[in-house]
């Protein structure tokens with residue numbers, strides 16, 4: 001057994017106080033996201049974990065890339081028939097998670113997911129590099145496949161089929177909009193007395209702001 005008992009960091013880079021936070025959590029998200037994007041040690045600020053609940057009742061988490069955020073919520077793209085796609089069909093509640101260690105910050109978002117309009121998914125798909133477009137067409141995401149050659153052969157065939165042609169977005173590939181109803185901002189502080197500010201959507205569609213004990 002490797003003992004990790006002494007592996008601990010002192011968090012002292014910043015603080016999150018009631019008098020500095022925004023009233024709307026999407027504005028607060030924007031502030032923190034811009035800090036992460038500008039930070040030289042954060043390499044993919046838009047990488048986020050998303051947990052969905054599967055049929056056995058257990059959440060399952062994987063990373064995806066945040067591709068846009070608006071007043072309404074967070075947008076990412078994937079295969080609708082993937083494992084996450086099937087889980088979302090069953091329960092459209094999901095938890096998104098950002099952790100930026102260099103800033104000693106995490107954000108935890110509970111959200112309801114809906115598919116993006118076909119128009120928006122088409123627009124984003126058309127903007128992707130050709131290789132990524134082909135990859136989306138080639139890969140039956142989350143299915144068991146016989147070997148790597150299966151994908152590479154399929155890619156070769158598709159490259160021929162679509163030579164000098166536009167690649168249409170596969171119907172089973174597109175975006176989701178995750179509409180938040182709870183967002184927690186966590187800032188590491190010394191002595192494990194971290195700052196935790198949580199925004200919860202009320203019935204009147206206002207955001208109630210509370211502080212949680214660390």
Ligand SMILES: Cc1cc2nc3c(=O)[nH]c(=O)nc-3n(C[C@H](O)[C@H](O)[C@H](O)COP(=O)(O)O)c2cc1C
Pocket residue numbers: 044047062063064065066076077078079082083084085141142
């Ligand atoms: C940093 C990072 C970013 C990723 N971005 C995406 C993404 O935007 N969309 C996607 O479908 N998969 C993305 N993946 C792959 C997913 O983590 C996952 O393997 C895939 O979506 C299949 O997940 P599922 O079988 O749970 O549905 C990313 C992986 C990593 C590590």
